[in-house]
Amino acid sequence: MAKIFSVHPDNPQIRRIDEIQTALSNGAVMLYPTDTVYAIGCDINAKSAVERVRKIKQLANDKPLTFLCPSLSNVATYAIVSDTAYRIMKHLIPGPYTFLLPATKLVPRLVQNPKRKTTGIRVPNHQVCLALLTALGNPIISTSAHLPPDETGNGTLGVEPEPILSRVDLFDRLEDLVDVIVDTGEEPSYEVSTILDLTAEEPVMIRQGLGWERAAAWV
Numbered sequence: 001m002a003k004i005f006s007v008h009p010d011n012p013q014i015r016r017i018d019e020i021q022t023a024l025s026n027g028a029v030m031l032y033p034t035d036t037v038y039a040i041g042c043d044i045n046a047k048s049a050v051e052r053v054r055k056i057k058q059l060a061n062d063k064p065l066t067f068l069c070p071s072l073s074n075v076a077t078y079a080i081v082s083d084t085a086y087r088i089m090k091h092l093i094p095g096p097y098t099f100l101l102p103a104t105k106l107v108p109r110l111v112q113n114p115k116r117k118t119t120g121i122r123v124p125n126h127q128v129c130l131a132l133l134t135a136l137g138n139p140i141i142s143t144s145a146h147l148p149p150d151e152t153g154n155g156t157l158g159v160e161p162e163p164i165l166s167r168v169d170l171f172d173r174l175e176d177l178v179d180v181i182v183d184t185g186e187e188p189s190y191e192v193s194t195i196l197d198l199t200a201e202e203p204v205m206i207r208q209g210l211g212w213e214r215a216a217a218w219v
């Protein structure tokens with residue numbers, strides 16, 4: 001059963017952050033809130049933990065994983081950022097945006113798109129996420145802990161959409177699958193991030209999510 005850490009959403013307690021960081025450094029998988037959805041994640045360099053995240057979400061190895069970075073300068077360590085991409089990202093981060101970029105050699109293969117050698121990166125506008133990233137010193141995997149209604153097959157014949165869960169229900173569902181639950185008291189959001197493909201010179205909006213109108217001005 002997962003250990004639950006109660007953390008203040010705006011002023012995260014240093015001691016709690018340090019305890020969670022230690023768990024992540026030791027290969028823990030956690031459930032935690034972001035500025036979009038609740039996510040399942042781990043230290044990007046903890047291979048066994050990344051494999052567990054894939055297993056929990058039933059993701060094939062050719063399905064890339066998104067990860068969080070604390071700043072634009074940190075993004076440039078893990079991705080090749082063109083001048084065009086830099087200008088766009090500078091205006092949008094931190095925020096609810098996932099950027100698809102060419103990966104550098106520091107991104108584990110288990111996280112990349114194996115054919116395109118690309119990766120998805122976010123810089124969240126969430127104090128707990130940023131505190132954890134700073135304490136850990138590595139990016140944190142971030143894959144949705146639940147499928148939003150528009151990704152569950154809603155409206156497709158014979159496919160039932162996943163119900164919207166409360167925070168407590170989500171914790172109950174995942175407490176036996178993860179090691180750590182970060183509880184900020186925030187209820188789950190089912191609004192996903194906007195995805196921008198910045199791998200080519202011309203940016204492309206792949207998915208309209210939170211903040212897409214703002215992103216549209218740069219695409």
